[in-house]
Amino acid sequence: MKHILVVEDESVIRAALGRLLERNKYTVSEAESVDDATKQYDLANDFDLIISDLRLPGAPGTDIINLSGTTPVLIMTSYASLRSAVDTMKLGAVDYIAKPFDNDELLDTIKGIFSKHTKPQNAQQSSTPSSNTTNPEIEAQNNGIIGQCEEMQTLFKRVNKVAPTDSTVLILGESGTGKELVARAIHESSQRADKPMVSVNCAAIPETLIESELFGHEKGAFTGATAARHGLVEAADGGTLFLDEIGELPLEAQARLLRVLQEGEIRRVGSVQSQKVDVRLVAATHRQLKQLAQSGEFREDLYYRLNVIQLNLPPLRERGSDVVDLAKYFLAKVCEKMSKEQLHFSPESLYAIQQYNWPGNVRELENAIERSVILADHHLITTDLLGIELNEKSNQSRTRQEGKAETDLTLEDYFQNFVLEHQEHMTETELAQRLGISRKCLWERRQRLGIPRQKATSN
CATH class of the missing domain: 1.10.10 (Arc Repressor Mutant, subunit A)
Structure with a gap:
């Protein structure tokens, strides 16, 4: 069982985080400051992971990075100080997460860290004959992706081919299909796996701040810039930069990004000097970038720079029996997370899952399964708990209005x-x-x- 140290001065947050981790089968120890942690524990040898708040009484949480030896350190920070967390990546933190965090997001981040840092333990398995044969479907499952259909098998093979290179990758797919999971699979199978992967949702950052967030700024570059800051591109130096919803990136920021791809350098906002960066770019969007480029809404030269390797994620409705495999996987995962006895699908609910259009794709399926587990009174998941009406699925429209009418009004x-x-x-x-x-x-x-x-x- 993995042993995690939580360093957090707020007792309520520390206790809540401890309960969450224990419910998910982790052993948890606690400390309220860096000094408290060093007095009680051997940080370099006692733990598999250290989760520390950035702002602590006394020494800052970043001091733990130098005290932890090879133990990975995950930094927690408030949204207001998110850019400070970028600096922690430069100091050696394995990742950071913004508070208040989503529980599933935190757990997925922890699993990703453990999958990366436990790879050497599997070295003995390499001597078996079967280990010399690459199974893309199994490898992708280790990164949280499940798929047996032909389209997904093709995707897995291409991921395995492109991951060891430094080529730019463009992932296309509808919202909820798992584009970030594919990006993480590429990173964790690359030669940059021991370096940070920085994920940015271009649509979630205000347009007025996007250039500063991505490329950093100098002191006095604009009102409120009281100190120089690293950007997210710098934070990914040596690793992978994942730009989700890149179609929402403003044209001015697109020009700066183009320079990163062409010259391998950035210029902070307010600076007259450029500096070199070494990042592997993976971008994703649900929009048609080629059409946007033709209409002038997206830089055409940037589109062709991004579109070196294109990976297409099929919508869930086109993945055949994968939907059943995913549903069973999510059901087991949710039952374990909620410490519930394993539930099962009724024959009618399995039929409904296969026939339904799933306009929200894998994310909608996962949410439907979680909802059904919460609402279930017995050991069976029935169709009514999923919010699926069998008599309308086969000719269901893909429009947002009808998709909304079909699901959990x-x-x-x-x-x-x-x-x-x-x-x-x-x-x-x-x-x-x-x-x-x-x-x-x-x-x-x-x-x-x-x-x-x-x-x-x-x-």
Whole structure:
């Protein structure tokens, strides 16, 4: 069982995080400061992972990085100080996560860290004859991707071919198909796996801040720039930069990104000097970049620079029996997470899962399974818990309105009504916190439901 140290001065957060990790079969120890941690434990040998807040009484959480030896350190930071976390990546933190964090996002991050740092333990298996044969489907499953259909098998083979190179990759697919999982699979199978992978949702950062966030800025470059800052591109130096929803990137930032690809250098906002960076770029979008380039909404030269290797993720409705494999995987995962006895699908619910159109793709399926586990009174998952009506699936339209009518009207209506009612006087962060979701999830639901983002009246 993996042993994790949580270093957090807020007792409520520390206790909640400890309970979450213990429910997911981790052994947990706690400390309230760097000094407290060093007095109680051998940081370099006692733990498999250290999770530390950035701001602590006394020494900052970054001091643990130098004290932990080869033990990986995951830094927690508030959203307001997210750019400070970028600096921790330069100091050697294995990853960072913004508070308030989504529980599943944190658990997935931890699993990703362990999968990367436990690879040497499997060295003895390399002597077996079967280990010399690459099974792309099995390898991809280790990165959280499941798929037996022909399209997914082709995708796995291409991932295995492109991962060892430094070629730029463009991942295309509808929202919810798992583009970030593919990007992470590429990174973790590359020669850069021991370096950071920095993920950026281009649509989730305000347009006025995107250049500063990506490329950094000098002191005094703009109002509020009280100190020089590294950008996210610098944070990914030596590793992989994943730009999700790159079709939303403003034209000015596109020009700067083009220079990164062409010259391997960046220039911070407000600086007159350029500096070299070594990053492998993986981009993703659900939009048709070629059409955007033809209409002038996306730089044509950048499109051709990005489109070196194109990977296409099929929608769930075109993946045949994969949907059943995914449903069973998510059911086992959710039952384990909630410490529930293993549930099973009724024959009718399995038929419904196969026939339904799944406009929200894998993400919608996972949410439907989680909802059904929560609402289940018995050991069977029935069709009504999934919110699927059998008599309408076969000729269901792919439009957003009909897709919404087919799936969980109650929860979606609540989300839509809450956002429309409160968005004029609440920031995106406040909305996400009240709804109990991440800012990225809030943005994705806005996109799916067609709710335009309003300008916040206050920050």
